[in-house]
Amino acid sequence: MISQNQRNENVKKILYKLTGISLVDNKDIMISNRLQKLRRNLNYHGDIDDLLASIENDKELSTQFINTFTTNKTNFFREEFHFNDLITRVLPKFASFDAPRINIYCCASSTGEEPYSIAMTIKEAEIKYINKIKTSIIASDIDTNVLKQASEGIYGFSKSGKEFPTWISPAKYFKRRVQKDAYSEEVFIKAKDELKRLITFQKINLTDERYPFEDDFFDVIFCRNVLIYFNEDDQNKILVKLFKKLKMGGTLYIGHSESPRILTKHVERIGQNIFLKIKEYI
Template sequence: MNVHVAGKPLLGDDKEFLMTERDFDEIADLALKHTGIVLGRHKANMVYGRIARRLRQLKYSTFADYLEYLREHFSEESTNFINLITTNLTSFYREPHHFDFLNETVIPELKRKTDKKIRIWSSGCSIGQEAYTIAFTMAEAHLAASYDLKILATDLDSNVVQTGSEGIYPADNLMSVPDEVVEKYFERSRDGNQVRVKKSMRDLVHFKRLNLLESWPMKGKFDVIFCRNVVIYFNRDTQKTLFNRYADYLPTGGYLIIGHSESLNGLTDRFKSVGNTVYQKVY
């Protein structure tokens, strides 16, 4: 175990653990290499807060101790490290204009498909609330029962993928969900503190762990891809690569929906803007 502290202290004078600039830079390098996420020094407090939880579990006293352990046991520890670094902010019906666009523009087009096959991908799905909102929207438009509908939900963090597949959430997560949707598609626990998405909706969503920087095993194309508030953590070169890969997985005319703070400007010319952070593939 490290006993020598190397590098200028970055955080630690008023905190439980010491994190030096060298520690942070090594964490940032590992995050970039294995997740594509760019961590600037302004994220030091966020990184500290997340990895400090792991230091307590392992009973280490400095970030240098943890990094030494990580170097020596990376194959075993990498999943924990990645889960700590990734961000998982989500909610039901987040950015509701996207679901309005689904209802008003996309769903009428999907209903005209002759093969009745609908495929939607929630990329960077976090704990699954986006994917389930898509499922509710499709069900309300009568596309769940009468069409071959499948929703793929993927995330880098194995913990949130597991949470999503279980479909169990605190009851206060339903604040943004219409009452009629709650009534149709959720079951409440006996004490009322938790809810679970009903099996009919869980069966529509297939959760898988996926690192967007690695190969994608999916064979067919998707009618719609949601990739909201994911690429903001990547550098521009990675963003260009990802958006062009998404285009490869959409038919001409298919839709890519991104986050409120994101844009395709200057990154790819394979899409045209058709709404507020909604893009349609042109080639």
């Protein structure tokens, strides 16, 4: 019989191997809650340690395990100052180009609010000062459930509309749907095709050896609120791999409690967690 401690260590090892996520100590309650959730999702009534033993050799099971253990908290225009920077500093530069084109990577896109916020920001710039900018937003995550949700683009919507900053009118970019039954009424919004068309969702594990993009491809990379889940060594490896994909002079946005660590000499900090690539990392 395996002790609770051993089981938790086992979960941490599997999670690290599959995703690079390093669970720190004091996560016992979280681990046991997530294992319960995994059981429920799989409708599994057998021995949990037997289940854990088979995860690594079973593709479907490892997908379910990953989806259960990722933390997907996000919201529209989270850390709004990054979107303000995008519309006031980054996008105006494209206005003078004959055929402007922008490539953006959002590397931990969760349920999609972040890439849709990027897409809305670009649409707003087109209304304000760029005629038409050819846009490609690649949005990736390791969790297949959130990727599915993101590509559907359907979200719960509060009456106040406080999910959005004042400079965004949600009605412009989302269709409203009301679901009613005898007892309640719920409002949903669904991203319009003009927004969806700008985004390609794909599964990418940030700890993979290589990312499927050319070097120097992206003008902007959003890598926010995901580095915190990795140990320092893995954070550095991810940052270096992402950095290679960023054009010289391109912009890297990272989360509020994250730092560019290994890249300090290769970036210039120009705002709150906003960094410009100034030197290649070799």
